[in-house]
Amino acid sequence: MPQASDPIANYLEHFSKFEKEISGESEIRKFRQDAVEEFKSFGFPTNKNEEWRFTNPSQISKIHFNHQLQKQISGEVKKQIDELAIKKFAQNRLVFVNGIFSNESSNTQFSPAIKISPVSETLHQSPESVIEIVKRPMIEGRNFFTSLNTAFMRNGAFISIPDNTTITDPIYLIFIASDDTTPFVMHPRNIISLGRNSEASIVEHYIGVSKNVYFTNVVSNIILNQGAKLEHTKIQTESVNAIHIGSTYFHQFESSKLHQNTIMIGGAIGRNNLISTLNSKNIECTFNGLSLSEGEQLLDNHTTIDHVMPNCESHELYKAILNGKSRGVFNGKIFVRKDAQKTDAKQTNRTLLLSDEATMDTKPQLEIFADDVKCTHGATIGYLDADAIFYLRSRGISENAARDMLTHAFANDIIGRISAEPVREYLNKIVHDKLNQRR
Amino acid sequence: MLEIKNLHASINGNKILNGINLSVRAGEIHAIMGPNGSGKSTLAHVLAGREVYNVTDGEILYNGKNLIEMPPEERAREGIFLAFQYPVEIPGVSNTYFLKAALNAIRKHQNLEPMDAVEFLSYIKKKMKLVEIDRDLLNRPVNEGFSGGEKKRNEIFQMAVLEPKLAILDETDSGLDIDALRIVADGVNKLRKPDNAAIVVTHYQRLLNYIVPDVVHVLWDGRIVKSGGKELALKLEDQGYDWVKDDTKNK
Numbered sequence A: 001m002p003q004a005s006d007p008i009a010n011y012l013e014h015f016s017k018f019e020k021e022i023s024g025e026s027e028i029r030k031f032r033q034d035a036v037e038e039f040k041s042f043g044f045p046t047n048k049n050e051e052w053r054f055t056n057p058s059q060i061s062k063i064h065f066n067h068q069l070q071k072q073i074s075g076e077v078k079k080q081i082d083e084l085a086i087k088k089f090a091q092n093r094l095v096f097v098n099g100i101f102s103n104e105s106s107n108t109q110f111s112p113a114i115k116i117s118p119v120s121e122t123l124h125q126s127p128e129s130v131i132e133i134v135k136r137p138m139i140e141g142r143n144f145f146t147s148l149n150t151a152f153m154r155n156g157a158f159i160s161i162p163d164n165t166t167i168t169d170p171i172y173l174i175f176i177a178s179d180d181t182t183p184f185v186m187h188p189r190n191i192i193s194l195g196r197n198s199e200a201s202i203v204e205h206y207i208g209v210s211k212n213v214y215f216t217n218v219v220s221n222i223i224l225n226q227g228a229k230l231e232h233t234k235i236q237t238e239s240v241n242a243i244h245i246g247s248t249y250f251h252q253f254e255s256s257k258l259h260q261n262t263i264m265i266g267g268a269i270g271r272n273n274l275i276s277t278l279n280s281k282n283i284e285c286t287f288n289g290l291s292l293s294e295g296e297q298l299l300d301n302h303t304t305i306d307h308v309m310p311n312c313e314s315h316e317l318y319k320a321i322l323n324g325k326s327r328g329v330f331n332g333k334i335f336v337r338k339d340a341q342k343t344d345a346k347q348t349n350r351t352l353l354l355s356d357e358a359t360m361d362t363k364p365q366l367e368i369f370a371d372d373v374k375c376t377h378g379a380t381i382g383y384l385d386a387d388a389i390f391y392l393r394s395r396g397i398s399e400n401a402a403r404d405m406l407t408h409a410f411a412n413d414i415i416g417r418i419s420a421e422p423v424r425e426y427l428n429k430i431v432h433d434k435l436n437q438r439r
Numbered sequence B: 001m002l003e004i005k006n007l008h009a010s011i012n013g014n015k016i017l018n019g020i021n022l023s024v025r026a027g028e029i030h031a032i033m034g035p036n037g038s039g040k041s042t043l044a045h046v047l048a049g050r051e052v053y054n055v056t057d058g059e060i061l062y063n064g065k066n067l068i069e070m071p072p073e074e075r076a077r078e079g080i081f082l083a084f085q086y087p088v089e090i091p092g093v094s095n096t097y098f099l100k101a102a103l104n105a106i107r108k109h110q111n112l113e114p115m116d117a118v119e120f121l122s123y124i125k126k127k128m129k130l131v132e133i134d135r136d137l138l139n140r141p142v143n144e145g146f147s148g149g150e151k152k153r154n155e156i157f158q159m160a161v162l163e164p165k166l167a168i169l170d171e172t173d174s175g176l177d178i179d180a181l182r183i184v185a186d187g188v189n190k191l192r193k194p195d196n197a198a199i200v201v202t203h204y205q206r207l208l209n210y211i212v213p214d215v216v217h218v219l220w221d222g223r224i225v226k227s228g229g230k231e232l233a234l235k236l237e238d239q240g241y242d243w244v245k246d247d248t249k250n251k
């Protein structure tokens, strides 16, 4: 067996080429170099690291990924976007093809007060506005992949919504991987901030059509200022050989409301880290998640809700449907810091196994340092209800249809909680197709 | 229509049915009575095709076809309907969605076009009147959070929609107040046709005041130990089951 090349050396080599390309960004240069030092000192994680106990990242370290990506977008890709993306959002979207912003496929119709642009542009015009958000402390955030992303951060969406502004149409971010020439890596970075009392809905959609192995290493930083309301939905439909590692860091301020939905369907390995820090009082934070896996897929959700201040509520409901030999992980951390009295936190994890060979690891982790709090958690793992299947069959419904009906109902419990109707419609179709294609 | 011969069935190795013989012709209503645990629900489930019960001996012919070989959905499409003693709650699946899927599966089997949403809605409206069921219940998930009475009424509503040939009602009257009982019985009677038949499992003679049976059977320890006319039900109501047991022992 050939000796695997040192993965860090590989990334360092790419970084020195990358630095030459981005010569204009002097202010952020130091920032990037610090990030390089950071990922060097972390080293590529292995499953000896508690955070990676179930998902072994060392297999990722063995792949030599290319950073050079084609800039041309073909007619073929345009067709694929039309076919695979949520059509109803075509008017307000930023599209990134193989990690690079595609001006011609993107479209925004918001007033100029609302700033929506590719990060590459913001880094040029006002790097300080990027740095200001990115440099915030990220609990759970000091990890190899986030630092790696920071070093290479260039593509992704920069969104800044001023105070007292309500946007009703969702902002749609599409990341499509279509290159098949060589294994490649992208490091999208989304930087989003909602002003005081603003309201918005943002959908991040990761679409894969590449048949090759590729690696999406995405990070999003999202700030909800006082009184802001956000529905944020992440849809991961990467292709079968993809590796998707993503971290989303929310910072919430007084009386803000976050409704986060994470839908994971694609990828050979999908790892999603979701972190919200509740920095002041009266905050609501809702995390809903659904993963759907089959074959030998591994879908891993790590969530953290950090209650720092009093009188905040968090609700978390994660569901997984596992088929084939797929594996699932749910690790839900809740911190209640000593000042966070009157915290109300609820966490639920439900798993539906469609096959005997699928496995799920679920681990709640509650660390409570305040005394006047309400914290509950619960987890169930089970098969479809045999009584319910018989009941449906006794009415003439075939066994397969009965199973699908019950499975879809299980999934719909999450999909039904998403406010944006076109997202619900899209996901219902995806889930339906996924269940049908099994046979 | 239905011919049960020497039926033996067990669950988890426990023998529950010990040689049942029963013959039901089109147009007839048969009542099955018997003490708790005598095997009434087991018989009903075996007829509907519940796989957890093992048929160890005997045969069941339904319109000449071997029922034991048929999967439950096939039986339903051939016209068998079981109103469950304990209807199952199905979170997340709406009553109307479920019923439309069921009806269209049965129609497909009969080589009929599926009903579209509009046709289906006007069709079930008529059926709703028949069993006086609340519209709210139809939009809710199947049986979820329904009261005992609502669940039973929902069973009869499904029966009205699916129009079975052989209906098996397993203690549909238990837990119903007298008004609800009348409505359910009315529903059953209105659905009667010369080519249909019903097996009504009950503990109480009062249901049989409304649904008048042609034959009454007493099931005891997995066997039919006595059969008679509707007056048998009255005698059971009056004297309990002990005399039947004594009768059998003396035989």
Ligand SMILES: Nc1ncnc2c1ncn2[C@@H]1O[C@H](COP(=O)(O)OP(=O)(O)O)[C@@H](O)[C@H]1O
Pocket: B011, B012, B014, B016, B034, B035, B036, B037, B038, B039, B040, B041, B042, B043
């Ligand atoms: N799953 C089961 N496992 C073991 N025994 C069962 C099971 N289900 C029913 N039985 C037994 O079978 C017998 C008949 O039950 P059932 O048919 O429900 O009676 P009935 O409806 O007449 O009250 C009872 O003794 C009951 O305990």
Ligand SMILES: [Mg+2]
Pocket: B040, B041, B042, B085, B170, B171
């Ligand atoms: Mg019973």
